[in-house]
Amino acid sequence: MKSKSFIAFFILSTTLLFLYISHKTPLPTTTAAAAIPDLKIRPGYTTYESYIHHQLNKTLNPKLREIWKTRDWDRKIRVFAGFFGDLKQKNLLSNSSKALSVGARMGQEVEALKRVGVSDSIGLDLVPSSPLVVRGDFHHQPFDDGSFDFEFSNVFDHALYPEKFVGEIERTLRPGGVCVLHVALKRRSDKYSANDLFSVEPLKKLFKRSELVHVRPVDGFGLDTEVVFRRKPVTRAL
Numbered sequence: 001m002k003s004k005s006f007i008a009f010f011i012l013s014t015t016l017l018f019l020y021i022s023h024k025t026p027l028p029t030t031t032a033a034a035a036i037p038d039l040k041i042r043p044g045y046t047t048y049e050s051y052i053h054h055q056l057n058k059t060l061n062p063k064l065r066e067i068w069k070t071r072d073w074d075r076k077i078r079v080f081a082g083f084f085g086d087l088k089q090k091n092l093l094s095n096s097s098k099a100l101s102v103g104a105r106m107g108q109e110v111e112a113l114k115r116v117g118v119s120d121s122i123g124l125d126l127v128p129s130s131p132l133v134v135r136g137d138f139h140h141q142p143f144d145d146g147s148f149d150f151e152f153s154n155v156f157d158h159a160l161y162p163e164k165f166v167g168e169i170e171r172t173l174r175p176g177g178v179c180v181l182h183v184a185l186k187r188r189s190d191k192y193s194a195n196d197l198f199s200v201e202p203l204k205k206l207f208k209r210s211e212l213v214h215v216r217p218v219d220g221f222g223l224d225t226e227v228v229f230r231r232k233p234v235t236r237a238l
C-alpha cells in the first residue's frame, strides 16, 4: 500500500515539475529571423507566456475596447475599405475571395472587407470578437493548408517569430493567393511590438514560397508601406 502511494506521489510530483519547467522555459536566444539584417527582434520577453501576456494586456483593456467599438469603429472601417477597394481594382482581391485578416482585434478590417463585397471574410486574434474575429495565435494559425485566397495583416511587428508568422500565412494561403501586409519602415511602433523592420528585404527573405507583387507607400494608422506577395504555384519534383 505504502509503495503504491509512493508511486502515485512520484508520478504526480514529476508531472507538476515538468509542467512548471515547461511553463517557465526561456525563449531561445536566437531565432532564424534574428539573423536577418534590417529585422530586429525586441529583447525582453523571457518566456512565450510573458509575450502573450503583454499582448493581451492591451487587447483586453476594457476602456480601450469600448473606444475601439464606438469612437474608432466607423473611422477605421472607412480607411480599411479604401485600401481593400483599391486592391479590388488591382485584381488582387475579389468578391469571391475567401479572406482572412491576421491580428484583427475588434474586426474593423473584416467589416471593411464585407462592406466592399468580400462576404466570406474572417479575422484571427488572441482575443475573439464575435462574429467577425475568431480566437487563435498567428504563430500557429488554426486553419487548414490552402484555406484562403487573400490574407491581410497590419500586425507583422507583433510577431515574436516572424518566420512562423510568414510561414503560417504561406501555409494557409492557396497557391496563387495574395498576402497584403501593412508595415512601418520609417517609424518605430509602440511598446507592444515584438520586432522592428527597417526595409522590405527581410520580408522578401521570409516569404520563401511567394513572389513580390508590389511595394507602395500607404497611410494606415501609423503604418507607411504596403507590401504584397502572391503565393507561387506548387511545383512537384519529377
Ligand SMILES: C[S@@+](CC[C@H](N)C(=O)[O-])C[C@H]1O[C@@H](n2cnc3c(N)ncnc32)[C@H](O)[C@@H]1O
Residues within 6 Å of the ligand: 055, 056, 059, 076, 102, 103, 104, 105, 106, 108, 109, 124, 125, 126, 127, 136, 137, 138, 139, 154, 155, 158, 221
Ligand atoms: C496593433 S493591434 C492591430 C489591430 C487591428 N489589426 C487594427 O488595425 O485595428 C495588434 C493586434 O495583434 C494581436 N496579436 C498580438 N499577438 C498576436 C498573436 N501571437 N496571435 C494573434 N494575434 C496577436 C493583438 O491582440 C492585437 O489585437
